[in-house]
Amino acid sequence: DAKTTQPPSMDCAEGRAANLPCNHSTISGNEYVYWYRQIHSQGPQYIIHGLKNNETNEMASLIITEDRKSSTLILPHATLRDTAVYYCIVRVRFGGSNYKLTFGKGTLLTVNP
């Protein structure tokens, strides 16, 4: 199973870009990388996912290295409301054709005023 490694915590100043790294060196060639976040006491929230091309949506950008062994989630202009635990996830196949998302410990991003 592909696993991910993230720093346990990061700080960012409000208004600046937050760059959250993730290593997934054992990812297989056809597996996507997913990012979720969890604001305190709330359910996780889907942010973005990608395979090998960079992706951007209204929330964030995802940069995946050419060898696909790592990726970076970018919040271009972090706000205090972006303080949350960010999870980098590689989907795991189980039970035949079913998949699950395995949430690790993630990175606690604290956005400071």
Added chain:
Amino acid sequence: DAGITQSPRHKVTETGTPVTLRCHQTENHRYMYWYRQDPGHGLRLIHYSYGVKDTDKGEVSDGYSVSRSKTEDFLLTLESATSSQTSVYFCAISDMATASEQYFGPGTRLTVT
């Protein structure tokens, strides 16, 4: 936000009593999931459903059962609650078998005394 509600939001119960948690969705998504979240363990999949009356076990299913008699409702039952089942329980939905984009409910905090 996706239309997912969980009930109750908080519950305190005694060891040995049965408990049922309800997840209700208004999105008509096919796939539904139950997770538990505990400090130091992240989110762990308990059971999931891939259609009405179609359910399967996740990674921590012992002591839990589920039922899905209609698309919108997914019930999680603790037949005889134990203190180790004290946790925050999240329901999630997805319209994809790939489990990529999941939308989570607000969670139920269960305390077993």
